[in-house]
Amino acid sequence: MREKRYSSLHMFLAALSGGLVVLATAMLAVWFLLGPHTLSLVEAWGLVRTQYVGEYDPDLAVDSALEGLASGIGDRWSYYLNAEDYQAQNQRRENSYAGIGVTVEYTDQRGLLIAAVREDSPARKAGLEPGQIITAADGFSLAGENQSQGTGRIQGEAGTVVVLTVLDEAGGRREVEVLREEMENLSVRYELLSGKTGYVRVENFYTHSAQQVKQAVEELVEQGAEGLVFDMRNNGGGYVSELTEMLDYLLPEGPIFRAETKSGRETVTQSDEDGVELPMATLVNADTYSAAEFFAAQLQESVGAPIVGERTSGKGYSQQSIPLPNGGALNLSTGRYRTGAGVSLIGTGVMLDWEMPLEEEKAEALWRGTLLPQEDPQLQKAVELLEEGKKEN
Numbered sequence: 001m002r003e004k005r006y007s008s009l010h011m012f013l014a015a016l017s018g019g020l021v022v023l024a025t026a027m028l029a030v031w032f033l034l035g036p037h038t039l040s041l042v043e044a045w046g047l048v049r050t051q052y053v054g055e056y057d058p059d060l061a062v063d064s065a066l067e068g069l070a071s072g073i074g075d076r077w078s079y080y081l082n083a084e085d086y087q088a089q090n091q092r093r094e095n096s097y098a099g100i101g102v103t104v105e106y107t108d109q110r111g112l113l114i115a116a117v118r119e120d121s122p123a124r125k126a127g128l129e130p131g132q133i134i135t136a137a138d139g140f141s142l143a144g145e146n147q148s149q150g151t152g153r154i155q156g157e158a159g160t161v162v163v164l165t166v167l168d169e170a171g172g173r174r175e176v177e178v179l180r181e182e183m184e185n186l187s188v189r190y191e192l193l194s195g196k197t198g199y200v201r202v203e204n205f206y207t208h209s210a211q212q213v214k215q216a217v218e219e220l221v222e223q224g225a226e227g228l229v230f231d232m233r234n235n236g237g238g239y240v241s242e243l244t245e246m247l248d249y250l251l252p253e254g255p256i257f258r259a260e261t262k263s264g265r266e267t268v269t270q271s272d273e274d275g276v277e278l279p280m281a282t283l284v285n286a287d288t289y290s291a292a293e294f295f296a297a298q299l300q301e302s303v304g305a306p307i308v309g310e311r312t313s314g315k316g317y318s319q320q321s322i323p324l325p326n327g328g329a330l331n332l333s334t335g336r337y338r339t340g341a342g343v344s345l346i347g348t349g350v351m352l353d354w355e356m357p358l359e360e361e362k363a364e365a366l367w368r369g370t371l372l373p374q375e376d377p378q379l380q381k382a383v384e385l386l387e388e389g390k391k392e393n
Helices: 008-034 036-051 058-072 083-093 144-154 209-222 240-250 290-303 360-368 377-392
Strands: 079-081 096-099 102-108 111-117 133-137 161-167 173-179 181-184 188-193 197-202 227-231 254-261 266-271 280-284 307-309 317-323 329-338
Touching: 036 058, 058 079, 058 329, 079 083, 083 317, 102 133, 102 144, 111 144, 133 144, 144 161, 188 209, 197 209, 197 377, 209 240, 227 290, 227 377, 240 254, 240 266, 240 290, 254 290, 280 290, 280 377, 290 307, 307 377
Parallel strands: 197 227, 227 280, 280 307
Antiparallel strands: 079 329, 096 181, 102 111, 111 133, 133 161, 161 173, 188 197, 254 266, 254 329, 317 329
């Protein structure tokens, strides 16, 4: 019988040394690929886990560290989202929600005043009408200071029921059971103004917004529109894909968007030869960001569409929301963009054809959605510029 060449101790030591070699190789790879800063972050977290003697919330600690990292790079467009906020952002960007299909105002201290009820919505089926007031949801009062909680109380999981206490215009009070359903958020509103000018207000550039713009323009053209004013005021932007789809639909053949990665690789998006052959103008303000700001600049560059309003933010970076293992996400600037002709908006914003700030009272009404077209000086100036353009042509 032959004796064993290696004892159990020898085998253990060999495995241990092999593991150390693998670990050292991995650490060197991290060092070369990500630099010493990454190791510092990992080591700091290891020290907290192994040596800190107090009580702490690991999730809160990691969220705070990631918030600090995003803030520390000095880019106003980059930020960290915890798991809850990331989920809420994804739902918001889908332009959909689980609710009942009403638009409310906060002008009555008794509760939420129903300003509009969507057709074929749960609210319409339950008999809710504009002018009625929702005073409570599932027994929770929505009067006074509680108004701000109204949307959260009424929305919820699709297929569940919310019990609303409703006050009609005659003062009658009743309780209504409404079944929540998945609802598509209408990010585009439009109407034909006097003088045959089509007005299109775009709230955001998230999912379905491009299709809604196409539908709005087509219906306005059928109604006899001879010019279009796009309202991008208080629009925070959205997806590049929705932006370029809108621009391709509206504009003639040519470059409409240039994107550049960190490595310097550039891609150019082209519009086809089909476009909307109507004079156009755009309204902007200081809260016109990202895709909304770019939309105005590209219409101006491609077809000379005048821009009316206030100086915009001057954004030129595009972001990606990158999911992280903890359920949160890092919204990081990963690309630069320029107009089709290669113009960056960073630091300058759009070139206004007519600078005109709104008075504070009108600006607040615009934010609430209660500023009437005839009382909106920026809109009236845009219409005037379109009329002048028609005469020149």
